[in-house]
Amino acid sequence: MNVLYGGSNAGKSFVLKATDFVLGSGDPFPGVKESQDYESVFLSFVLEPAGSPVTIRRSVRGGGIDWYEGAADEASIGVIDAETLHQTHGKGRKGVGSLSERLLSHLGIAGAKIASDASGTPESFSFRHFMPYVLVNEGRMLGDDSPLRQGGPKRGVDKNVLRFILTGRDDASVARVRTPKEARAAKAGKIELLEAMLADAESKLEKMGSNPEFSAEDEEALESLGHAIGENQVKLDELRRERRTNLNSVEAVRAESSELETSLVRYKDLEKIFQSDIRRLQAIEEGGFLLRRFDDQPCPLCGAAPGDQHAPHEPEDLVRQHQAAVVEIKKIERDSKDLRDLIVSLSARLEGLRAREEKFSDDIRETENSITEITPREASLRQEYLALQSRFDGWRIRANAVAQRDALVRQLDEVRKLKTTTKRNDDVQMGIASNIGHDLSMIVTDVLEKWEYPNVEAVRWDPATDDIEVNGWPRNRNGKGVKAIFHSALKVAILIYCRQKKLPHPGFVFLDSPLVTYRKPIMNERHGELSDDERVVRETSLDRRFYEHLASLSDLGQFIVIENSDPPSGIEKLGRVEVFSGEKGVRRQGLFPPINA
Secondary structure: OEEEEEOOOOOHHHHHHHHHHHOOOOOOOOOOHHHOOOOEEEEEEEEOOOOEEEEEEEEOOOOOEEEEEOOOOOOOHHHOOOEEEEOOOOOOOOOOOEHHHHHHHHHOOOOOEEEOOOOOOEEEOOHHHHHHHHEEOHHHHHOOOOOOOOOOOOHHHHHHHHHHHHHOOOOOOOOOOOOHHHHHHHHHHHHHHHHHHHHHHHHHHHHHOOOOOOOHHHHHHHHHHHHHHHHHHHHHHHHHHHHHHHHHHHHHHHHHHHHHHHHHHHHHHHHHHHHHHHHHHHHHHHHHHHHHHOOOOOOOOOOOOHHHOOOOOOHHHHHHHHHHHHHHHHHHHHHHHHHHHHHHHHHHHHHHHHHHHHHHHHHHHHHHHHHHHHHHHHHHHHHHHHHHHHHHHHHHHHHHHHHHHHHHHHHHHHHHHOOOOOOHHHOOOOOOOHHHHHHHHHHHHHHHHHOOOOOOOOEEEEOOOOEEEEOOEEHHHOOHHHHHHHHHHHHHHHHHHHHHOOOOOOOEEEEEOOOHHHOOHHHHHHHOOOOHHHHHHHOOOHHHHHHHHHHHOOOOOEEEEEEOOOOOOOHHHOOEEEEEOOOOOOOOEOOEOOOOO
16 A cells, blocks of 8 residues: 655646556646656556566657566666557557557456447457556546546446456457447438439430330230241251251262262273283284294294294294183183173162262252242241340330339338337447446445445445445435545455456556545635535544555555545554655655755
8 A cells, every 4th residue: 555645736646647648648748847857757567476577668748658677767778678669559560569458468358349339339448448447536536427437438438348347258249230320321321322223213214215015915926926936947957957968968979979980980991901902812822823834934923034033933832822822811801791790880880879969959959949938938037026026125124124213212212211220139238237236336335344434234336327326325426525435445346356356457546535535624625615424424534444444455456545634643554655745845746856856
């Protein structure tokens, strides 16, 4: 426990404001006259459970926050490496991040999400969300606002931050639904879009004009024409296939006929050769016969005169020559007969092929006549069909445009009737559950009893006001001093609750003016005369019991109490007590050294 007390304008509240600033507040540095020549704010703290000291430093002009390992001061930062963290959660360089992310990571709750409204709009939980629970300034302490107040416009953040702190469960799994405002904006956007589409559809209809109605008889005629065209097309396809088949047959017959004609020419030439060979052999046969009768005659073989012949022909040679010629003649005559039979056969086949070619040619002419007869009729049917189809297409396009226009009219009417309110059961449940509120109220009751607050009968958490009621009376309907006591009891109770449930908590609580009930009359000018409930408390020893109780909680966290009034005697034995004397005092002048130092 730490107690800072002293007169007004001694710089006590400046301690809390400077702490808030160096922890990443977005507000400007709350400078005072004494701080004009200072450039940086240093804050040292210990990371538990390892007990590692850390120092952070921020320029009074704002900006990022330097992180130093160890307890550092202005004299030592020149030789200690610093890591600069961003002052805003979610900002900063990759892998470095912000002070908020660094501290939340140490607490084991990095990346938590909070539902900021009943629609479940997610918001990152930052270390700054802890500030209403650890830095309670005088205005908040004595004010009528809920102790949960974060300062933003969304009460959902206030409620769900407390829910997260007291349960350790965030809202990352909550599926977001649209807010009424978003629903109204979406409805307006849909109406605008549908009106534009409807205007475009009406414009297209005007350009189309009015097409003649396409009757049932027209549909039957179109269908009948389609069937007729199909039938004629089938016939034409069959005739064309038939013509193609016959043309292929003619080509095959002509190719075979050409081969036969070529073969017949060759065979007739061969027949002539056979006849020539027979005549030659017959001449040889006759010549041998003459040789045998006229030995003194010129040689019938070579024509040489008897006197010029090398040797006389023997009679046996002439006989053999004659017999060989007879045998060869018979052989050639047999081959010639076979060849003649083949020529006759091939000639007959050639005649047959020519007859087939003529038959195929007649079929082709007949098929072409049929095609010529059907083609104009098919073209006429197709032209009539296309004209009717074109009229049908125009009617159908216009009918579709009319249907589209009518559909847009219906959609526009439905959207205009659409309600933009959300059902109650669609809303995200905000705040803490009743059982948690009850448990927290029991701890507040215990705290007030330890402080010996008079006549504590019942403490209840009111989810409607996000505040406590003591003995059935709302906290904010009491005098300033009593409101401060109840506010302090709630913030201390939250720390105790988190420690009992082993839930993350920064582990320190600043309380500015929690015992304003014990103010001196001179302070009545600032806070007004004591109310009846404050007078009742002032007659008790609650101030002593308050300090004794906080001192007994030293194993749970650090408590820093800022007060104007002198604490009860002997409190310095319970913790660290500092007196801030102010500018003209003789003791410590707030955070600053004495002027004559």
